[in-house]
Amino acid sequence: MAGNDEHKQLHLTIVLDGKPHPVNARGDTLVIDVIREALGPKREAEAGNYDLVPEGAPALEPSQTLDAAGVADRSVLSLNKKDGGGA
Amino acid sequence: MIVDPAVARRKFERDVRPLVEHPDAFARIGIRPLFVAFQTVRVALHWPSREIDLGLELSAPDWDYRPPTVDWVKLDGAPWAAGEAPSGDGFQEPNPNTRRPDRPWFCFRGSLEFHEYAGHSAEAWWPIHADERYRILGFIQNVAAVLARK
Numbered sequence: 001m002a003g004n005d006e007h008k009q010l011h012l013t014i015v016l017d018g019k020p021h022p023v024n025a026r027g028d029t030l031v032i033d034v035i036r037e038a039l040g041p042k043r044e045a046e047a048g049n050y051d052l053v054p055e056g057a058p059a060l061e062p063s064q065t066l067d068a069a070g071v072a073d074r075s076v077l078s079l080n081k082k083d084g085g086g087a
Numbered sequence: 088m089i090v091d092p093a094v095a096r097r098k099f100e101r102d103v104r105p106l107v108e109h110p111d112a113f114a115r116i117g118i119r120p121l122f123v124a125f126q127t128v129r130v131a132l133h134w135p136s137r138e139i140d141l142g143l144e145l146s147a148p149d150w151d152y153r154p155p156t157v158d159w160v161k162l163d164g165a166p167w168a169a170g171e172a173p174s175g176d177g178f179q180e181p182n183p184n185t186r187r188p189d190r191p192w193f194c195f196r197g198s199l200e201f202h203e204y205a206g207h208s209a210e211a212w213w214p215i216h217a218d219e220r221y222r223i224l225g226f227i228q229n230v231a232a233v234l235a236r237k
Binding site: 013015016017018019020051053055056076077078080081084 | 109
């Protein structure tokens, strides 16, 4: 949907494995696609096992777009494995 | 110490650099750096359900040949009372059969207490030591995520 001004480019920071990564995505991008991109080609198949969590809020719904989920420009999000914790 | 301190320091400082260079980004996901200097990292982790901050301290004198010891602490580094620490989901009570007979310990890959636990003889540190999920900052992010869900 190039040229659709309703969906602005969002400049996000996603923290994965203890490292912040800049990620640029349009507001109409699905959360699950942002997770795939952040995980990269080696781990994108595991995207369903991860939560994308904005500051001070519950994990985003993967099937929502960033706009629908209320993600603001310049947000910092934590990308966490759902079953993280004790082994 | 097992590792040449100069080598351990160089690797430690390389690994914790994102926390030092981007403290605001970490703070916005509930990880507030309090003290970072070889061989110790201490952060405040937010525990939303209790509306308090807990100190988490990692000490890694032999980084990265051995993983860090990990403790809940007060924000000034003083020991945290065992009975007040989170429990479950890998947050373990003191156990006389571990390195931590009198303190809570972390049953998480990437902590010395996990890898040296007798029941984890098949869970050696070395095969996973290069995996960022289990190194110092990946470990801290994982603990913060689990704490936020409790």
